[in-house]
Amino acid sequence: MGGRAIGETVPVYTDEDCEGALLMAKWPAGYRCPRCAHPHWYDVVARGRKLYECRSCGHQTSLTAGTILEGTRTPLHKWFQAMHLMQFGISAKLLAELISVTYKTAWLINHKLRHAIDRWDRELPLEGNLQLLGEFYGYEYLQHISPSSLSEAAVQPVVIGAAVSECGDIAHLKIKKDSKEQPSRSTEAETLDRFVRQHTSDAIVPRRVAAVDRRRNRGTTSRLPAVWQGAIRWLAWTFGGIGPKHLQAYLNEYCFRYLLRRDLLVELIGMCGATRTITYPDLTGNRTGAQAIRWRRHAASRGARKVS
Numbered sequence: 001m002g003g004r005a006i007g008e009t010v011p012v013y014t015d016e017d018c019e020g021a022l023l024m025a026k027w028p029a030g031y032r033c034p035r036c037a038h039p040h041w042y043d044v045v046a047r048g049r050k051l052y053e054c055r056s057c058g059h060q061t062s063l064t065a066g067t068i069l070e071g072t073r074t075p076l077h078k079w080f081q082a083m084h085l086m087q088f089g090i091s092a093k094l095l096a097e098l099i100s101v102t103y104k105t106a107w108l109i110n111h112k113l114r115h116a117i118d119r120w121d122r123e124l125p126l127e128g129n130l131q132l133l134g135e136f137y138g139y140e141y142l143q144h145i146s147p148s149s150l151s152e153a154a155v156q157p158v159v160i161g162a163a164v165s166e167c168g169d170i171a172h173l174k175i176k177k178d179s180k181e182q183p184s185r186s187t188e189a190e191t192l193d194r195f196v197r198q199h200t201s202d203a204i205v206p207r208r209v210a211a212v213d214r215r216r217n218r219g220t221t222s223r224l225p226a227v228w229q230g231a232i233r234w235l236a237w238t239f240g241g242i243g244p245k246h247l248q249a250y251l252n253e254y255c256f257r258y259l260l261r262r263d264l265l266v267e268l269i270g271m272c273g274a275t276r277t278i279t280y281p282d283l284t285g286n287r288t289g290a291q292a293i294r295w296r297r298h299a300a301s302r303g304a305r306k307v308s
């Protein structure tokens with residue numbers, strides 16, 4: 001679906017819609033004071049913000065505190081529109097256009113939603129009968145912009161793992177980058193083994209795991225090769241490829257969309273209400289912080305020097 005067609009699907013949400021949905025997601029059993037668990041509150045407004053004040057201990061909290069939306073200056077309805085748009089797997093550039101925010105805000109919203117998806121993914125290991133497919137994600141883009149950085153980091157070993165029903169339907173799906181620091185030195189068996197240890201429940205016994213080999217099993221009924229093709233097409237067409245740093249977050253998003261489909265929005269709202277937020281520096285790993293600089297007095301060495 002093209003950007004314009006997707007844009008036509010963006011719903012109009014009122015503040016009441018969004019507040020009601022977030023309230024349900026944050027407190028599924030109704031309001032509970034975060035300090036004393038009292039179930040009744042007063043509505044108060046402080047500096048233009050709506051707050052919940054506990055009728056027992058007086059503690060004030062906001063609707064977004066403790067959720068993925070904490071600290072946001074973006075209106076709630078734009079967050080909900082972004083959650084709706086996640087079912088199409090769009091780029092931050094298109095999201096920025098469709099909900100009228102800056103590129104950086106759109107990028108941050110998309111990544112915060114992916115952070116909630118990541119938490120959901122961690123809580124649901126694969127179980128049952130498994131099929132595994134070992135593949136490589138080549139970051140071809142890197143070949144053009146920076147051939148010198150085309151090291152082993154540019155080609156990421158990936159395992160596509162699915163819990164399948166007797167008739168071959170995919171009940172649960174994970175696509176994971178190999179976690180080893182130098183995965184190129186691993187054999188395929190070692191890579192698959194690491195995947196099973198990290199992403200499946202303890203109940204999995206090795207004989208219930210079947211590795212899918214595309215070369216030997218031509219005409220295989222496994223859906224995993226097609227699932228993987230879908231993932232790399234999406235990454236290529238929507239983003240022009242993804243570098244190693246954020247690849248896992250995009251792969252998790254792809255699996256989430258594949259599994260949830262029509263229930264995606266409801267599930268995503270619930271996850272956003274139950275997941276603590278993450279900051280921009282934590283997402284990017286670019287912690288700047290304060291750095292001590294000592295100015296040198298001699299003209300010959302004018303400049304700044306880091307003090308370690």
Ligand SMILES: [Zn+2]
Nearest residue numbers: 033036054057
């Ligand atoms: Zn209280």
